[in-house]
Amino acid sequence: MSQPTLTTLLIANRGEIACRIMRTARAMGLTTVAVHSSIDREARHVREADLRVDLGGAKASDSYLDIAKLIDAARRSGAQAIHPGYGFLSENPQFAHAVADAGLLLIGPPASAIEAMGSKSAAKALMAAAGVPLVPGYHGEAQDLPTFQQAADAIGYPLLLKASSGGGGKGMKVVEHPGQLAEALASAQREAQSAFGDSRMLLEKYLLQPRHVEIQVFADQHGHCLYLHERDCSIQRRHQKVVEEAPAPGLSPALRQAMGEAAVRAARAIGYVGAGTVEFLLDARGEFFFMEMNTRLQVEHPVTEAITGLDLVAWQIDVARGEALPIGQDAVPLHGHAIEVRLYAEDPQQDFLPSTGTLAVYREPAPGEGRRVDTGVEQGDVVSPFYDPMLGKLIAWGEDREQARQRLLAMLEQTAVGGVKTNLRFLQRILAHPAFAAAELDTGFIPRHAAQLLPPAEPLSSAFWHAAAMVWLHWRGTMHRADDAQSPWAEARGLRLGLPARSVLSLRSQGERQVVCLEHDPHDRLAQIDWLRQPLTELHGDTLYMEWQGEVHAVQLDDPARAAAHEAHGAGGLSAPMNGSIVRILVEVGQTVEAGTALVVLEAMKMEHSIRAPEAGTVSALLCEEGSMVSEGAVLVALAAQ
Template identity: 45%
Template structure:
């Protein structure tokens, strides 16, 4: 076994590899960019080496600097994690040339699978089912359009190199083909450095089911069961689970055998994932092999009881697989979701900023947290905005979903916006509960998973009650430091000579200001919102739990409050408010700025589609910006004429920067 390894990655996966390495007595070396000098993976590793600037291409994609760090640190092997250099055959070759061990499949295997087109041809020759399509090297638009007509619509255009939902388009008729082709090629070139695409028939209402495979250098290849990843938004996995609620024992056996067959066809060694698309009738087709450890590997670990990173290290060190196929056992049901700094109500725009408050459930036999950040850390614009992976396990799927809902209810994130509310609605939705979802379901029904307009009245009352109890507790604590702590002048009951203790409360929610009026003290209040008055009796707030009677109906909430925020949760929905001053000077109402196009987030300008003096129509794409590995098209808010164009392709812009002005 290795004595010291370097981890050529960052964040959650680097911390994950460090954890297993430490259990095996292996010393760890981390690498970090200028943006990650204080990151958790740097703090957790035994030593860490700087490798460049904040942009990935200046640091985590600099294989030469990473190998130099490994040699100088005395590491014997490099674990690439996932993303960055994990599926880069040239990097694997360079590691080998430096007399280091690459903890993953060989460069030759990667090259066979690095092209989706070549992989499909190889799998078809090996007898693995593949989707009909075109994988040729001739990429002329005219030929691709003819091949599309031959395959028939709907069809999918996919980047031949890469993954993660980048460079993929569904085309439903001939008129849409060329525009989607150019868009797909541009995105593929930007994400993967190559614009080659392949075409394949689009399977309607498919499920995405992948098989975890493992091989060693002794000729053994096995699988460790499946993961269902059908809950997707724009081809990005949102919820992963094992086992799949769709597969029968017979179909599971057939897909497992096909995955092993695929692994044997390319002499696969180390961890890999064979991804299949599955039609409603149970027919399945090979999509691709991911030649690395997958983000969702913890669900497989939870149901098999195996540590896949430990397997990776042992196989890379030349050991045989720890188990034969007949010895692999699966027990229970596991589900994974990912907490992101993003705003679902604003099109899932990625966020950045300091994690002012981060509360996650305590890990135990049923709940696992894989994270690369802690409270006070910064989510930067340079990398994926994932905060943590939340994985739950229980004896069956119904109980695992209950565990997931309970765990999500315990999560609190303040600072950048997060997708926690979206995940909670997902975990309770009938399509997830009954296991009937397909890969396009979320995109077709996205509104059902977004936060409804307005504020739930019962949550608002709970938040106001929590605020009142917090203010009273704060007054008591302050009074306790004075000369007469029992003085009635120290009571936070709002009493004034001539009226019955009316108090005004004001909160901010999503930029809107909310005003309430309260009377009473000590847990008994009358709270007025607009024309509605509610009597609150017996309110108690202790150990993060608020209990009270609202107009006679007893309710219980989890609740947190401090000087800057209030967070309440009723077991299904949550509300976060920020206290603000009650009285303030009212300025003019700010309407929509339809004369300027602003950057919605920090990022890099990828494409500018217009020039000064050009006429545009409402909804026309004017500019494309990239941030956190996502592209966002910015569109004209109305008809008009382009005035100034203040950004060019390649420019790095700050949030709210004016990019384009629009004249009448």
Template identity: 50%
Template sequence: MFDKILIANRGEIACRIIKTARLMGIRTVAVFSDEDAQTRHVRLADEAVYIGAATAKESYLDGGKIITAALSTGAQAIHPGYGFLSENEAFCVACARAELVFIGPSASAMRIMGAKSEAKKQMGGAGVPLTPGYHGDEQSVERLRSEADAIGYPVLIKASAGGGGKGMRLVERRENFAENLSACQREAQAGFGDDHILIERYITPARHIEIQIFGDTHGNYISLFERDCSVQRRHQKVVEEAPAPHLAPEQRRLMGEAAVNAARAIQYTGAGTVEFIVAPDGQFYFMEMNTRLQVEHPVTEMITGLDLVEWQLRVAAGETLPLGQEALSLRGHAIEARIYAEDPSHDFMPSAGRLVHFSLPEESAHVRIDRGFEEGDSISRFYDPMIAKLIVWDETRDKALARMQRALADVQIAGIANNIDFLSRLVRCPSFVQAQLDTSLIERESAFLLADKQSPPAEVFLFTALARLMSEAGQTCTSPLFGLKDGFRLNTEAKCNLSFRCNGISETVIVTYRDSGFRLQTGELDVIAQATLDQNNRIIAMIDGWRKTFNFANINNTFHIFTQHQSWKLEWLDPLDVLVESAAPNEGLLAPMPGTVTALLVDEGQHIEKGTPVLIVEAMKMELKLFAPAAGYVRAYRCAVGDQVSEGIELVDFEADETSASIKESTER
């Protein structure tokens, strides 16, 4: 077994590997970029080595720097985690040349499965069912469009070297093919250095079910059962579970055998995942193989009682698989929810910033949390925005689902956009609860899952008033008498008005101080309340005899209120603040988040209609199109292709038709 390994990754997967290695008595070396000098995986590792600037290209994707770090620290092996260099054939070869063990499959297996077109050919030869499509070498627009026409719409355009939902476009009509092909090729070239694509029939409704496989260097191969990964947005998984609901034992056996045949055909070693699309009639088709550990591997660990990272380390050290197929069995049900820094109300746009407040439920035999960050850490714009994974287990799916609902209610995040409220609605959505799963679930249930932001109920304004009052009461007093903030007044009843704004709606709470507690009035509510504040910013309140509990975080007079299954953000309207707002409208297009300008789509001086794509910004591994807010003219660009832009800066001098008409009318007067 290894004495020391280097982990060529960051975030929760690096922390996960460190934990297992420590239990096995293996020392660990972390690597870090400028952005990650103080992050959790660096703090947990035995040693840490700086490898470069924030951009992945200059740090986590620089194989030479990582190999140098491993050699200089005496590490015998490199664990790539997932993402970054985990499926990079050249890096695998470079490790071997440096006499370092790459904890993963062979370079040849990686090469075959890394090119989806070649993988399809190999799997077809091994008897694994394939989705109808085109996997050929000719890549002209005319040939690709012709093949798509022959397959029949809708079709999926997929980057041959892609993964994780990147470099993929759904085309529902022939007239949209060329535009989507160009975008897919551009994203594939930027993300994988290879714009080769393939086309497949888009099966709908379809389930995405994957099989966890393992192989060793002694010719042993096993399946560790399946995971249902159907719940996705932008072809990226959001919630996964194991075993797959409503999957018959015979179907499980057939899919497991097909996955093992796929692994045997390429003499696979280590952990891998064979992914299938399952049609409504139950027929399954090979989609791709991920030659690495998957983000969702914890649900497999929870239902098998195994540590897959430990298995990876043992297989990489030359040992045989710890168990054979006959010794494996399923136990209970597990569900994983991915917690992201993103805004579901704005097409799941990634977010970046500091975790000012970050609280998670307690871990137990039923609740597991894999995380790469702690309160005070920052989510960088340079990397994937996943904050943590919440995994639950119980004897049945219904019990596991109830645990997930309760666990999500205990997650509190403030300071950065996140998907906790979305996940809470998702696991309570009737389709999900009833296991009516397919890859279009989120789109199909968007009215329920992505409801418009509403004003909170009056009770939440009362909670916020109590949070404000308890915050004041907890502040240090500078005077033994007059510094007290309990509302005491001579010869009069003490009152104050507290005004808050949420989602454009303002509400005032009238507070009357009493000998014990407060009288709170807002709208039709008129209640007597007492409250105490504990060390975790949890308020325990008695409101007209009803005991209520909630948590809050106060960030620059913006109160984040956390109630069961819902959080609210309310701004305290300080009566002493004087707000000066510019009357001039901003007609420009603003960068939605930090990123890189990758394309300018219209000419300067061109007149365009409302909704016309104007430019593309790439951020956090995705392309973000900016559209014209109205009909008008692109007078000038304030950026060029390749420019790094900050969030909120104006990228285009845009003049709406209404503005031009107004100026003309004013001049004529």
């Protein structure tokens, strides 16, 4: 089979996956083309590309999801092929058809395979015919509430609602009892429509304490198909993976082979070509059930690359050009163990709400043996509300699982992020937990160990405030008399004749305020105090970023008058926890509500978040409109207490 000419590759994606694809493409001698939205003009994937094309728009629907704009971008840049990465249009059959109709090469499976697996309902019917075991559920075409209620009663609770065309936890809800079904179905349908343009849902029995084990498959255009071992992705929050590892701990060789061969049967059943992932639920009895097939490269592909030594993106490009797979099943390597964690801009203390803002501080771990970082951001970049909040992935390889775990813990300790909330400490707690070290894994890991993984936030210690005050004194003195380091005014000691030198600072950080009084030793120098021993201290504008006990805290000089005015303005109001758009307003002015009543539905980063009444009261004002964009902290609803 002749290979299509390929010199220029367009990457129809953003973030860390776009950067990762560019590295491989450039190593293969290809020119890379980045596309970007109006707010991504200076994003890292754009800066690293050889060529760039502006798609315009801010929302994904106006940029990365606009098929016509992407095809036009390929023509304008002279690209012969498009790599969709993962997410966005990577599993959209209409995009695959459009690429083919334009005479371009898609680095991915044929449209027919995407169509076959694009609907989870249709996919399950195909898998049943191929002899792949299925979880009991409803996968029909009827999408009305009575049909789902009837199916739910027949299957039994608890249940899992899933978007038929979805992935990544979008449009997925757990339903514990019949009273939750109607609201969960409506919310899941809205999320699915927003994220995938398709609101169809399916229903499955929610298995208790299952493991999420997936098989990496690869097929070429010559009829060869093999599996590249398995990955355990059981540790999840909001049904989205947080930690992945390969190979899956505790599987017998017979079970590994059975799952791998089932995955290959699934791929062959739809005439698959390229990289794909067949996902299974594995219960405690060793029985596995088909869940779905992702017809694309997965976020967690680096752990498979780490244990096999293969470049899956290079394989994708070669297979798309018609080359045969270079090895057979018996020759697939397996060396050591690898673990990956996903670093997200989110707040674990607030039910993992996405966090937006500027990365005022961003420090990655040092390179080293068995270490890998895949990221699409740099210090100074902006995390917007329009896209997924993942900042990057940290991957560690070791001769065995424990060595990989220890290496990854060390990498996390060397990572620092300031300006947005992250799950960094949460990831450290997972890896350090005795149950994780013992490979006691299932999808209920996080809620079962929530007390240790998500402890209540503790007030900042007096030692923290003391150190922060010392650093502020130094920076303030430097700013005031940077031209004369020998000047007594540069030291900011708070000179008092006949009394000890004293400085009083009012500081705020993480919603806390503290007045710190420092008395200075006249024989001491600020260059010798504790702040010098802090791992990281940086000043950006009026905010000091200081690393303390593994976290970066933003500290500002407090203005009590301004703080009082701000608190008075927000009194009785319910504010937006992040930047986003108002999807629905569920109440009216004058309406009486109970504690926990959903008032407003906010969408950010493709997920819906309900703003609920903290106590019973009466809605006195609505300060937002459906469809409007709101900023973090904006008051949305005024609630008068009863």
